[in-house]
Amino acid sequence: KVLLTIIRDSSTSRDDFIFYSQRLMRLLLEHTMSFLPVSPDIVTTYRGEEYEGVSFSSKLCAVSIVRAGEVMETAVHSVVKDISVGKILIQTCQATGEPALHYLRLPYGVANMHVILMDATLATGAAAMMAIRILLDHDVPEEHISFVCLIASKPGVQAIAYAFPKVRLIMGELDADIDEKFHIIPGLGNFGDRFFGTT
Numbered sequence: 001k002v003l004l005t006i007i008r009d010s011s012t013s014r015d016d017f018i019f020y021s022q023r024l025m026r027l028l029l030e031h032t033m034s035f036l037p038v039s040p041d042i043v044t045t046y047r048g049e050e051y052e053g054v055s056f057s058s059k060l061c062a063v064s065i066v067r068a069g070e071v072m073e074t075a076v077h078s079v080v081k082d083i084s085v086g087k088i089l090i091q092t093c094q095a096t097g098e099p100a101l102h103y104l105r106l107p108y109g110v111a112n113m114h115v116i117l118m119d120a121t122l123a124t125g126a127a128a129m130m131a132i133r134i135l136l137d138h139d140v141p142e143e144h145i146s147f148v149c150l151i152a153s154k155p156g157v158q159a160i161a162y163a164f165p166k167v168r169l170i171m172g173e174l175d176a177d178i179d180e181k182f183h184i185i186p187g188l189g190n191f192g193d194r195f196f197g198t199t
Contacts, residue, residue, distance in 0.1 A: 003027075004173050007150070008188045017194050021120075024150055024172055025075035029116070032146050032170050033079065036060065036114055058144075060114050061107040065090060065131050068120035068192040072148070076116060086110065088134060090127040099130040111139035117147045120191040122171065123184050125156035132164050142166040150191070151175055153184045 003024045006012055012020075038054035045051050062076045066089040073085055089103035107113065115135055122128055128147055135145055143166040152171040155178055160167060177185045192198070 004151070008186065010189065014194065014197050021071070021150065021191075021195065022075055025072050026078055028148050028150070028170055028172055029072070029076050029079045032116055032148050032168075035146060035168055035170075058114050059109070059112060060116070061086065061110060062116040062118060063088060063106065063110075063131070063135070065117070065119040065127055066103065068195070069118045071120060071192075071195050072118040076118065084108075084113075088131050090130050099126045101130065101134070104134065106135075106138055110135070113140070114144045115140055115146070117145055119147075119149050120151075120195075121184060121187070122147070122149045122152035122156040122160075123178050124153070124182050125159035128156070128160055129163055132160070132167060143168075146170060151184060151188060153178045153187075156184075 003020050006020045007017055007024065037057045039057035041053050041055035043051050043053060060080060061084040062073070063086040064070045064073055066087050070087070076083055076085065084107035086106040087103065088101070090099045090101055117128070117131055117135070119128060132145060132147070136142060142164055146168040147160065148170045150172045152169070153175050157169055157171075157174060160169060175184050175187060179185050188194070
């Protein structure tokens, strides 16, 4: 809650916004890892003893929804070494709220991986739903997709949960609504503008 309070505060400096956002991203991505399937794995310790542990039982990749989702790539690399990362550029029309695909690059073999789909925020859910449809079109099973964001609106979460009930949704906090301009309320402002300093 402290981290979310800092990044929501309009008086937070850009440096602090970046630092605390990235810290929250790492926490959310670590939490996401706890939902991935594991298999028993017996290893030998330096003392020559066997240890009955676990290892991840499937390959993993991340896909960021450009632009705000890209900021989560550093955090995912700090959690999963050498993870393959893809990108989807979806721009939402401000007048209608409808998404349009502009760029797509997915890791090779994505159909056989668990996918962490990343965006900083989830407002209407339109861009995230288009990204999920793209993954499904590339034969990624719905239950292999985890969508991760810092802040989500209740209408956006409801839209995704209704359309894709097997997709796992992981967020820092759930906000009540969106306004007539499709902004999350109370939200944190335009995440990309605050992070990149383009306001």
